[in-house]
Amino acid sequence: MVPSLDLPTGHVCWVVDAAADPVERVATWARNGLAAGERVVAVLAPERYDALRQRLRDEGVDVDTAAAQGRLLLLAPADVYLVDGAFDIERRMALHAAFVEQSVAEGFSAVRLASEASMALDVAGDTDALLAYERRVEALCRSLPISGVCFYDRTVFGPALPAFVAAHPDGAADAQLSGASAPGRVRLRGDVDLSNLDLLEALLTGAVTDEGDLVVDLHDLSFIDLSGAAVLVAVSRRLGPQQRVKVLSPPRLLFTMFDALGWSENLDLVLGEVA
Amino acid sequence: MPALSGQRHRRDSAFRHEALFYAGTDEFAASTVPFLREGVAREEPTLVVVGDRKIRLLRSALGTDADGVVFADMADVGRNPARIIPAWREFVAAHGEGGRPLRGIGEPIFPSRTPAELTECQRHESLLNLAFSGAPAFRLVCPYDVDALDPAVIAEARRSHPVLVHGTEEQKSDEYRVEGAWSPFDGVLPEPPRPAVDLPFAGGGLAGVRLLVADQATAAGLPPARVADIVLAVNEVATNSLRHGGGRGRLRVWQDDETLVCEVRDRGCIEDPLIGRERPPAERVGGRGLWMVNQLCDLVQIRSSGAGTVVRMHARPR
Numbered sequence: 001m002v003p004s005l006d007l008p009t010g011h012v013c014w015v016v017d018a019a020a021d022p023v024e025r026v027a028t029w030a031r032n033g034l035a036a037g038e039r040v041v042a043v044l045a046p047e048r049y050d051a052l053r054q055r056l057r058d059e060g061v062d063v064d065t066a067a068a069q070g071r072l073l074l075l076a077p078a079d080v081y082l083v084d085g086a087f088d089i090e091r092r093m094a095l096h097a098a099f100v101e102q103s104v105a106e107g108f109s110a111v112r113l114a115s116e117a118s119m120a121l122d123v124a125g126d127t128d129a130l131l132a133y134e135r136r137v138e139a140l141c142r143s144l145p146i147s148g149v150c151f152y153d154r155t156v157f158g159p160a161l162p163a164f165v166a167a168h169p170d171g172a173a174d175a176q177l178s179g180a181s182a183p184g185r186v187r188l189r190g191d192v193d194l195s196n197l198d199l200l201e202a203l204l205t206g207a208v209t210d211e212g213d214l215v216v217d218l219h220d221l222s223f224i225d226l227s228g229a230a231v232l233v234a235v236s237r238r239l240g241p242q243q244r245v246k247v248l249s250p251p252r253l254l255f256t257m258f259d260a261l262g263w264s265e266n267l268d269l270v271l272g273e274v275a
Numbered sequence: 276m277p278a279l280s281g282q283r284h285r286r287d288s289a290f291r292h293e294a295l296f297y298a299g300t301d302e303f304a305a306s307t308v309p310f311l312r313e314g315v316a317r318e319e320p321t322l323v324v325v326g327d328r329k330i331r332l333l334r335s336a337l338g339t340d341a342d343g344v345v346f347a348d349m350a351d352v353g354r355n356p357a358r359i360i361p362a363w364r365e366f367v368a369a370h371g372e373g374g375r376p377l378r379g380i381g382e383p384i385f386p387s388r389t390p391a392e393l394t395e396c397q398r399h400e401s402l403l404n405l406a407f408s409g410a411p412a413f414r415l416v417c418p419y420d421v422d423a424l425d426p427a428v429i430a431e432a433r434r435s436h437p438v439l440v441h442g443t444e445e446q447k448s449d450e451y452r453v454e455g456a457w458s459p460f461d462g463v464l465p466e467p468p469r470p471a472v473d474l475p476f477a478g479g480g481l482a483g484v485r486l487l488v489a490d491q492a493t494a495a496g497l498p499p500a501r502v503a504d505i506v507l508a509v510n511e512v513a514t515n516s517l518r519h520g521g522g523r524g525r526l527r528v529w530q531d532d533e534t535l536v537c538e539v540r541d542r543g544c545i546e547d548p549l550i551g552r553e554r555p556p557a558e559r560v561g562g563r564g565l566w567m568v569n570q571l572c573d574l575v576q577i578r579s580s581g582a583g584t585v586v587r588m589h590a591r592p593r
Contacts, residue, residue, distance in 0.1 A: 017479065175482075176482055191482060191485070193481045193482070193485075193510060193514070194478075194514045194517055194518070195478065195479050195481060195482075223485065223506070223507075223510075225507065225510050225511060226511055226514075226563050226564060226567055227514065230563075251503075252500070252503070253503055253504070253507055256504075256570070256571075260554070260566065260567055260570045261554070261555065261557060261563060261566075261567070262556075262557040263557055265557070266557070
């Protein structure tokens with residue numbers, strides 16, 4: 001329903017609407033990180049920081065002490081993305097790695113980083129450059145104790161969203177849906193409707209491979225509408241001739257929709273047993 | 276006001292839509308049994324959609340000829356009257372290849388229909404003329420019990436059927452209403468009988484719509500599967516409001532006896548008179564929502580004009 005989602009952890013992509021305020025989510029994420037002994041770093045639009053501090057205080061966090069002790073860092077994009085005023089991925093990655101290692105030496109269990117991708121895009125210049133950066137960050141997250149939450153404004157990233165979702169194999173989420181993709185497999189949790197067809201499509205296409213079926217696990221899906229079902233069918237039709245979409249634990253109404261719309265005759269998609 | 280497309284009903288069209296007036300069960304049998312026997316003798320595929328008591332009556336009267344007729348219970352097929360045209364279309368598509376003559380008997384209107392159902396049945400009857408104006412060789416007889424039904428209902432039958440039959444007498448209806456003079460979306464629905472829960476919604480608000488409908492449906496005692504059905508139906512109509520109805524709408528929910536009624540209002544205008552009554556082709560993207568809604572709900576009322584659209588969905592516990 002209106003979910004309190006178990007959000008994916010690790011290096012994840014949170015899809016937001018332009019008007020949405022990430023402060024509440026960041027506050028919860030930051031509080032969890034502080035409680036786990038991690039160094040928490042936020043790279044948001046500076047005007048959000050007052051609200052973030054207040055929100056954390058409301059949740060019982062001693063913000064001032066945390067900041068003074070270097071446990072909570074609220075930074076500007078230039079601090080994080082630029083090296084000597086330029087967007088240099090290699091040097092940036094080296095500095096990130098050094099920062100994580102130094103944090104561990106200081107006694108932190110890990111580093112967690114929240115950022116607004118629109119701001120990173122401004123610095124990187126174009127989506128290709130930002131994508132290259134994200135892929136390096138992903139590699140960093142695999143090799144060192146660092147995780148990241150990246151906020152993607154769907155109105156800014158639009159058609160590029162699938163590529164960025166695919167760059168976050170730990171998962172992607174928005175206000176009502178979360179999912180994780182691996183090659184050939186997608187797991188979804190929450191609701192699919194008109195507001196998040198882009199995230200659904202991005203999660204599905206990010207898992208498509210050249211060969212083999214695409215398994216879509218709907219065990220934790222609480223709702224999907226006709227337009228969402230249509231996206232499943234459309235993705236299945238784009239697969240190769242030997243490939244199919246296999247839906248695990250489809251909700252009963254998905255069968256009802258398929259029967260009503262004549263999609264049951266679609267050979268590219270198979271519905272498994274009802275959840 | 277949305278008008279029906281300009282197709283004129285051709286009096287010489289191969290589709291014959293007849294109102295059969297009868298008084299009592301004996302007259303019903305006397306008029307319908309010979310019609311059915313003739314169809315069987317000519318090997319014309321025949322479908323009869325009436326109440327279960329009349330099905331038993333006809334089977335018994337036809338004897339072995341009953342094997343040449345397919346029967347379906349109007350309480351199932353036409354529970355939601357908007358599903359009746361698709362049933363006839365499926366029948367015509369399945370058996371009418373090459374212009375083969377077909378027969379049907381359909382009695383959608385009977386005394387136990389609620390006023391809201393009756394109105395929708397009457398709109399359905401008029402829409403039959405449009406739905407089959409492409410002239411399949413299809414003769415459809417619609418029985419009306421003049422003893423049991425209100426005179427106003429009989430009068431409306433004269434307006435929706437080009438041919439009237441009483442006993443062995445057949446005549447063209449002078450009151451038959453041609454297309455263009457009428458829209459299935461005309462009129463204003465009565466206000467709810469009791470205060471309704473009210474929720475305006477816009478983009479991003481569908482989750483709130485679903486939550487409200489689920490809560491209300493559960494509180495009204497609908498079982499979980501029925502709750503899921505009506506949540507999906509309302510979601511589809513609200514989605515249409517966002518896509519086609521100006522990007523926003525207003526939801527109201529109330530209970531009418533044991534029926535849950537959900538209403539979505541927006542500023543859009545529906546033009547297609549047969550919307551929701553034709554299964555969309557599998558490849559097509561649009562027009563699916565109201566088709567789906569008709570499969571999920573026990574009754575759907577649509578009123579639409581330049582001033583906006585109202586869709587009311589009824590769900591009864593099953």
